[in-house]
Amino acid sequence: MISNVSLPWWAWAAMGVGLVVFIAMIAMTIKRNRGMHRSLFASPYTLWMIIFTVVPVILISYYAFTDANGHFTLDNFKNFWDSHYEANKVIAAEGKRLGVDYSQYIVRGTVNWDTLVYSLWMAFQCTVICLLLGYPAALFMADRKMKLGSTLVVLFIIPMWMNFLLRTVAWMSLLEDSGLINSLLKSLGFEGVQLMYTSNTVLLGMVYNYLPFMVFPIYTVLNKMDFRLSEAAADLGCNSFQTLYKVTVPLSVPGIVSGITMVFMPSVTTFFIPRVLGGGYTMMFGDLIESKFLTEGNWNAGSALSLLMMLLILVSLSILRKVDPNGEGGGLA
Amino acid sequence: MNMKRFLLLLLVLALALPLTACQPSSDSADAPAPASGGVVNVFNWEDYIDPAVIELFEEQTGITVNYMCFTTVEDMIVQVEANPGAFDVCFPSDYIIERMKNKGMLSEINFANIPNADPANPETCQTDPYLLKPDYDPDNKYSVPYMWGTVGVLYNVEMMEKLVPEFDPENTSWSILWDERLMSNVIMMDSIRDSMGVTLKYLGYSANSTVIPELFAARDKLIEQKKLGVVKAYQVDETKDKMAAGEAAMAVMWSGDALYAIDKAGDDVELGYFIPVEGSNVWCDAAVIPTTAKNKENAEKFINFLCDPEIAALNWNYIWYSSPNMGAIELIEAGSEELELEAYEYREDTALYPTEEIKNKCEFFRDIPENYLSVYEALWMDLKNTK
Incomplete structure (x- = not known):
């Protein structure tokens, strides 16, 4: 087994500079406070x-x-x-070299844009579904009259103890043609259905994996909420729907914002799920970046895509920050 | 010691730890103390040798084997370039051998030290004549075949009987993968060179084509296949388990993976492997010696040892790819109690030993220049981006 790190010199230099800055920071803290300080623990x-x-x-x-x-x-x-600028250049040069007209041989270069749009659309769908499923779930869990509440919390947490790859692969053995659901259908005399390898399967995998990230921030906020407020609303003549709509939901906005961020961000950058549950039929932005690095070995293009992705996430974070300026919903936004 | 000093000391220790951990370990190869016979540093694929073979070699020669592994050939080249002298024997695949040769990374092998695979000495040479003078090393100077195989189609016997009654594995074209009766029943390889390669073969072109109109024709064919809906998925690693579970009727696959799937499926699912009539890609992993090797003679001893029929048979029984060693094949067919080998009709198994006719239609991958590779990649991305 071998694990060699062959980084260029300036990467080591960057790490060195980082270390020096770090030591200086610590030294200054010690000097300023003459002894132990809380920040030292960080x-x-x-x-x-x-x-x-x-x-x-x-x-x-x-x-x-x-x-x-x-x-x-x-x-x-x-x-x-x-994106295929280089390849099209090669093709044109080849045509010139052979003296043939290759103008019909052009590769569409829209793969980056198409994939980004597709990823955003998938992430949007995933976030909406998670919110629609997650909000009621969080309400149930936070409801103090419900004895089941804390059991539900545990039920939500237990699957998260397992690795997400395993959980995704587990879906495969449920949905396959020879999987549990189809075997059951066939044994009941129905025709089998193709459940794997569609974009809806990918969506299912994403919703399943990211739902807890929607539920828990909302649950935390609702759990801290003063329930006397909704009692007061009821006393003043609100019916239960009005209480929910006028009191509970507005008070839980920070949790919703945090949940949306925590679901949307990993959704956009999802990879692996499209490959396992989607059968490699369609790519998401994460897959595109992976293929730039691993298949094409083009680290430069891959890094540019990663940087654009980070920029996109930063922008969406700063927009969300406007909605939840105090970071009440967990402070991610 | 006052508090401040104690803290500083702790800090220094904490900083020193990650530092030592991230040191580039270019000296990883010469770590263990060499035994009397010296060392040989071997760089091979993960899980690609019978551990008993290494033990036997160490016992017989007194040479210590430092066995190191890589997971992709591209990574292997980078490692060999970055750590001169760290490796004495490597096991790259065909087109990578060509690339290393062109980069001047390979030293000529002294076949006088490797009688078991010396092409100039047919009396002792065990190498399958089919693998002598391959396109990637036409003069047999730089490489000694280790294991080889083909790209073909693994099929589910029962499903094929139902879906395509006239299907005959002995005489079938690649066009079967475009047959609409196999709707959502074909698993293609999620690998640029392999999928483009078999499509080019189907169209009657070379799997190493750099002719632009041919490449575009292959892409159009692949897009047609995707739009038809016959493709169930584009996968590589998952395919063998899917086929063993009876999830699809056909899958494009490496012969080694196919044999694994056939074995794994056992009696539950009957699987078969064939190479379509237009021919396909044949691959070969071979032993090479980098120019930077420090223990060239030990490396040659090691290679010669691997080409000993008994050792090659032992190794074959562990890996189950096609063996290039004719002596080993005879041993396998006869069976051997000493080696705990059950007799196996090796040359009857077309997945292991394709017929002459098919073999002659197969092609090794060549090292395609980078600018043409970018065209391959672009066309593949175009296919992936087609909804």
């Missing part, structure tokens, strides 16, 4: 962040703005709109 986390978050982001930015030879370029971003 130092392992700071170190962790520097090595595994800051440095990788620097690396990604470096690759995104350079070409294969390490020279500065903006092509990786320009080529977003015409």
Whole structure:
């Protein structure tokens, strides 16, 4: 077994600079406070962040703005709109070399854009479904009159103890042609149905995996809510629907915002689920980035896509921040 | 010691830990103490040798084997380039051998030290003549075949009888993968070169084509297949389990994976493997010695050892890909108590040993220049992006 790290010198330099800054920070804290200080306990986390978050982001930015030879370029971003620019150039050159007209041989370069739009659409659907399913679930769980509440919480948490890959693969053995559902249908005398490898299967996998991320922030907010407010609303003549609509929902907005963020972000960047449950039929943005890195070996284009993705998430976060400025719903937004 | 000093010391220790952990380990190869016979540093695919073979070699020669693994050939090239001297024997695939050769990374093998695979000495050479003078190493200078196989179609016997009654594995074209009776029943390979390669073969072109109109024709054919709805999924690793579970009627597959699936399916699902009449891709993993190798003679001893018929038979029984070793094949057919080998009709099994006719229609992958590869990639992305 071998695990070699062959990073360029400047990556090591970046890590070195990070370390120096880190040591300086610690030294200043100690000097300023003459002894132990609370922030000292955060130092392992700071170190962790520097090595595994800051440095990788620097690396990604470096690759995104350079070409294969390490020279500065903006092509990786320009080529977003015409992803097969290089290939089309090769084809044109080949036509010229042979003196044949190859103008009909052009590869559509819209794959990045198409995939992004598809991913956003899938993530949007996933978020809406999670909200529609998750809000009532959170309401039930937070309802103090319901004895089942805490049991429900446990039931939601238990599947999360398992690795998400395993849970996704488990769906496969339910939905396959020879899987549990189809075997049951066939034994009852029905025709089998093709449940695997459609975009709805992918959606199902995403909703299943991300639903807890919608339920728990809402549950936390509802659980902290003063239920006397809804009692007061009822006393003042609201029926139960009006209480929900006028009191409970507005008070739980921070939880909803946090839930939307926590579902939408991983949904957009989903990979693996489309491959396992979608059969590699359609790509999502995560798959595209993966194939840039692993199949094509084009780290520069892959990094540019990753950077655009991060930018997109930052923008959506800052929009959501406007709705929940105090971070009451868990502070992610 | 006052508090401040104690904390500083702790801090220094905490910082030193991750530092040592991320040191680039270029010296990973020369770690264990060499025994009397010296060392040989072997770089091979994961789980691609019978561990008993390594033990036997160490026992017989006194040479210590440092066995290291890679998961992709691209990664292997990077490792060999980044760590000169770390590897004495590597096991790349055909087109990667060509690429390494063109980069000047391979040293000529001294076949005088490898009588078991010396093409100049037919008396002792065990190598299957089919694998001598391959396209990727036409002069037999740089590589010694280790294991080989083909790309073909694994099919579910029962489902095929029902869906395509006239199907005859001996005489079937790649066009069967475009047959509308197999609606949602074909698993294609999610791999650019392999899927493009078999489609090019189907159209009568070379699997290594760099002719633009041919490549576009292959893409159009693949898009047609996707739109027809015969493709169930594009997968690689999951396919063998799917086929063993009876999930699809046909799957494009490497012969090694096909044999695994046939074995795994056992009596529940009857599976068969065939190579369509237009021919297909044949692949070969071979032993090579990098120019930077420090223990060339030990490397040659190791390669010669692997080509010993008994050892090759032992190894074959562990890996179950096609063996290039004719002596081993004879041993396998005869069976051997000493090696705990049951007799197996090796040359009757077309998945292991395709007929001459089929073999001659098969092609090795060549190292396609990078600019043409970008065209392959673009066309593949176009297929993936087709809804």
